[in-house]
Amino acid sequence: MSFAESLALPEWDELPRREEPARRLRAVERPLPARRPRMTYAIVAVAGAVSIALAQMALSVLITQDSYHVAELQQEQRALTLEAQSLRDEVAGLSSPQYLAANAAALGMVIDASPTYLRLSDAAIIGSGDPAGGSSAVDARGPAQVSNALLDGTPLVTDPGSVVQGEPDRGDAPPAAETAPTEEATEPVVPAEPVAPPPLTEGLPSPTTR
Amino acid sequence: MSTRAERHPRRRSVVALLAVVAVLAAFVLRLVDIQVVNAGEHVGDAQSMGLAGQRVLYGNRGSIVDADGTVLASSTQLYDAQIDPLLATTMERKTADGTGKEIVPFADFAAQIAEVTGQDPQEIVDIVDGALAENPGSRFAYLKRGISTTDYLALVDLGLPFLTFKMQPSRVYPNGAVAGNLLGFTSSDGEPLAGYELLADDCLSASNGLETFQKGADGVQIPGTESVTPAEDGGTLQLTIDADLQWYMSELIAEETQRMKAKSGTITVLEIETGKIRAAAEYPALDPNDVQASDPADRGSRIFTTSFEPGSTGKALTAAMLLDAGVASPTSTVSAADHETFPNGASIGDPFDHPVYNYTLAGALIDSSNVALSKFGDLLTPEQRHDYLEKFGVGGGTEIDFQGEAEGQLHPASEWDNQTRYTTTFGQAYTMTVPQVMSAYAMIANGGVKVPLRLVESCTMPDGTVITPDLPEPQQVISEEAANETALMIENVAVQGSTAEMIKVPGYRVAAKTGTAQKPDDNGGYKAGVYFTSIVGFAPAEDPKYVVMVTLDEPTQVRSSAATAPALQKALTQVMKHFRVMPSTGQPHLFDKY
Numbered sequence: 096m097s098f099a100e101s102l103a104l105p106e107w108d109e110l111p112r113r114e115e116p117a118r119r120l121r122a123v124e125r126p127l128p129a130r131r132p133r134m135t136y137a138i139v140a141v142a143g144a145v146s147i148a149l150a151q152m153a154l155s156v157l158i159t160q161d162s163y164h165v166a167e168l169q170q171e172q173r174a175l176t177l178e179a180q181s182l183r184d185e186v187a188g189l190s191s192p193q194y195l196a197a198n199a200a201a202l203g204m205v206i207d208a209s210p211t212y213l214r215l216s217d218a219a220i221i222g223s224g225d226p227a228g229g230s231s232a233v234d235a236r237g238p239a240q241v242s243n244a245l246l247d248g249t250p251l252v253t254d255p256g257s258v259v260q261g262e263p264d265r266g267d268a269p270p271a272a273e274t275a276p277t278e279e280a281t282e283p284v285v286p287a288e289p290v291a292p293p294p295l296t297e298g299l300p301s302p303t304t305r
Numbered sequence: 306m307s308t309r310a311e312r313h314p315r316r317r318s319v320v321a322l323l324a325v326v327a328v329l330a331a332f333v334l335r336l337v338d339i340q341v342v343n344a345g346e347h348v349g350d351a352q353s354m355g356l357a358g359q360r361v362l363y364g365n366r367g368s369i370v371d372a373d374g375t376v377l378a379s380s381t382q383l384y385d386a387q388i389d390p391l392l393a394t395t396m397e398r399k400t401a402d403g404t405g406k407e408i409v410p411f412a413d414f415a416a417q418i419a420e421v422t423g424q425d426p427q428e429i430v431d432i433v434d435g436a437l438a439e440n441p442g443s444r445f446a447y448l449k450r451g452i453s454t455t456d457y458l459a460l461v462d463l464g465l466p467f468l469t470f471k472m473q474p475s476r477v478y479p480n481g482a483v484a485g486n487l488l489g490f491t492s493s494d495g496e497p498l499a500g501y502e503l504l505a506d507d508c509l510s511a512s513n514g515l516e517t518f519q520k521g522a523d524g525v526q527i528p529g530t531e532s533v534t535p536a537e538d539g540g541t542l543q544l545t546i547d548a549d550l551q552w553y554m555s556e557l558i559a560e561e562t563q564r565m566k567a568k569s570g571t572i573t574v575l576e577i578e579t580g581k582i583r584a585a586a587e588y589p590a591l592d593p594n595d596v597q598a599s600d601p602a603d604r605g606s607r608i609f610t611t612s613f614e615p616g617s618t619g620k621a622l623t624a625a626m627l628l629d630a631g632v633a634s635p636t637s638t639v640s641a642a643d644h645e646t647f648p649n650g651a652s653i654g655d656p657f658d659h660p661v662y663n664y665t666l667a668g669a670l671i672d673s674s675n676v677a678l679s680k681f682g683d684l685l686t687p688e689q690r691h692d693y694l695e696k697f698g699v700g701g702g703t704e705i706d707f708q709g710e711a712e713g714q715l716h717p718a719s720e721w722d723n724q725t726r727y728t729t730t731f732g733q734a735y736t737m738t739v740p741q742v743m744s745a746y747a748m749i750a751n752g753g754v755k756v757p758l759r760l761v762e763s764c765t766m767p768d769g770t771v772i773t774p775d776l777p778e779p780q781q782v783i784s785e786e787a788a789n790e791t792a793l794m795i796e797n798v799a800v801q802g803s804t805a806e807m808i809k810v811p812g813y814r815v816a817a818k819t820g821t822a823q824k825p826d827d828n829g830g831y832k833a834g835v836y837f838t839s840i841v842g843f844a845p846a847e848d849p850k851y852v853v854m855v856t857l858d859e860p861t862q863v864r865s866s867a868a869t870a871p872a873l874q875k876a877l878t879q880v881m882k883h884f885r886v887m888p889s890t891g892q893p894h895l896f897d898k899y
Contacts, residue, residue, distance in 0.1 A: 165526070187477050190375075192483060193483070208878055209881075210812070221812070224812075232557075235556065241556050242482045244592050245594055
């Protein structure tokens with residue numbers, strides 16, 4: 096029912112017109128039952144809002160806390176990276192052939208001239224067959240010829256009193272006594288049981304794996 | 306009244322509404338002004354007040370490794386220590402009695418710093434005084450540039466507020482002068498300046514990234530504000546060099562150059578089958594860790610930058626072309642005196658006196674007779690010989706294209722005069738570099754197939770892409786038969802020649818040819834008594850695997866090419882041993898000399 100139609104209700108038509116404009120009133124047929132406020136919805140809504148706020152706060156606190164943790168770890172990582180870098184700098188050059196050869200030479204090892212091969216199948220000696228001489232083909236401990244600035248002042252492992260090149264770095268070089276090989280290391284290594292030569296009865300001997 | 310009463314509240318609310326809208330509009334305007342119109346300025350203000358933080362993410366410049374992956378060059382960090390002179394000289398501390406304050410004398414700090422950096426304390430005081438003398442308000446001076454991470458950490462530990470540090474990506478060369486001349490070096494700012502650092506910069510260079518973020522007052526990053534442009538590392542450049550062999554050759558040539566009292570020397574090792582240079586050693590060498598320690602002339606690679614008249618090593622090339630053209634065989638003969646004048650007026654002499662011999666081609670090579678070679682060479686026209694030399698790689702550089710590599714020079718046959726027509730048969734009047742001579746000998750040892758030379762194995766990018774250099778296909782330059790016969794003649798030179806005893810490698814058959822190049826003096830002639838001596842050899846002769854070439858510039862202990870023989874013997878021995886080449890079997894066929 097539209098509003099216009101409601102104005103044209105028959106009961107009102109018969110009433111005499113007054114000066115005042117007719118009041119648009121009508122009797123309420125029956126009072127509507129009082130609606131109970133829906134508490135559940137309100138509680139749910141408020142509780143939801145509160146919990147969202149709490150959750151957000153909690154998350155934000157956690158994230159902030161984590162960011163401190165992250166900052167701390169990053170700091171630690173940086174410190175460790177720097178330490179690793181400084182350690183790497185310290186050992187740079189120790190892997191160089193100059194250092195290896197000089198250490199080997201200090202132990203009395205020589206670079207021998209010609210190789211000799213022993214062919215296992217027929218026990219033939221291939222190559223010069225000459226025994227190794229006592230002199231080295233090149234002198235790895237001679238006056239530093241293949242220079243390496245990284246090894247300046249670095250003492251030899253096998254002869255802590257000397258260096259590959261430059262002056263011994265007295266500040267860093269540990270006293271010889273400290274680096275002297277320990278007792279165990281100097282003892283000749285005796286194999287536990289003599290190794291039997293592999294039998295040559297059936298073709299080439301192959302290493303046995305246990 | 307009712308109309309008034311009714312109208313009034315309406316008008317009031319309209320007025321109120323308008324007021325509210327006006328205020329709102331003002332706020333909106335201001336908001337737009339702040340957030341949009343002047344946003345940049347405000348953001349800038351906020352950041353300048355310490356909200357903005359950023360960190361450069363350094364990309365690592367790629368490593369250079371050898372054939373086995375041994376690192377020859379890698380990245381590291383150095384630091385530039387900077388000092389604030391004004392702050393450093395106005396630091397306060399409590400006086401001894403604890404009542405007042407006094408300015409700390411800078412010498413106290415200088416002593417602490419000097420202990421770490423290894424400078425003289427006075428030097429540090431001078432730096433600060435100097436900066437202040439120039440500008441009394443000076444806030445910046447370099448304390449020391451390029452300090453190590455260890456020193457940097459020690460300086461940071463001192464906790465001096467007037468010290469600041471700037472990180473400087475830098476390079477470290479663990480093996481020092483081993484292959485230093487090939488690797489090159491970078492400037493203190495990380496700019497590549499020489500060698501493969503420069504040549505392969507496209508492969509090695511890294512790009513830095515940037516991380517920006519906002520931070521709180523305590524310097525902690527505000528979560529969710531970071532944006533990262535990642536750094537990109539450089540690729541890994543692999544060379545064909547074998548670092549251990551390179552070290553041995555470097556040590557050997559250093560000893561030999563000094564023993565022979567030469568100006569400089571080189572040893573180069575080439576793998577015949579692949580064309581890969583396995584060692585390229587020279588003396589004096591460059592240690593890229595300490596570039597300033599070496600003479601500027603020693604900072605390139607003279608193996609590639611020096612071209613010279615090959616001299617007698619060029620005789621084998623003449624023999625190879627004669628055999629390939631089918632105009633001579635190893636046993637063909639010519640009669641040659643020790644000095645002869647040719648029909649066109651050219652005058653050619655041998656370096657030793659001998660009666661008129663009926664030299665075989667092999668014999669001419671063994672005795673290294675210029676006169677005999679001139680006569681043999683005349684069996685081909687100058688044009689034919691020119692074209693052969695060109696095919697052998699004379700005058701065309703090499704595929705390696707090293708920094709400053711010499712091309713070598715070969716004049717067109719039409720420009721050869723009466724004398725050069727003959728001198729070109731024994732390696733004069735054209736120039737070659739060490740790699741070119743080796744490439745030509747490798748071709749002879751390889752059945753006439755010329756394999757392009759290479760020094761770069763590959764470049765591996767961080768994403769795993771492997772880029773290998775583009776190389777031309779191997780080429781059959783002379784017939785296999787001609788090549789094998791020439792190789793056999795070169796072996797005869799090693800067995801029957803003057804240096805035979807010196808270059809014997811026990812267990813292996815060796816082929817070798819010496820060369821003595823005269824050096825031009827400044828007056829258009831040749832220097833008297835000093836030579837650029839060389840020897841090139843390959844082994845095992847029955848199935849050649851490696852070519853080795855030794856050069857000595859102006860040796861004075863032994864002036865002839867014999868000076869290089871002991872070095873070749875040791876170098877070949879080491880190469881055979883290093884690459885586990887099986888000793889030779891059989892004996893070479895020996896040709897008659899006359």
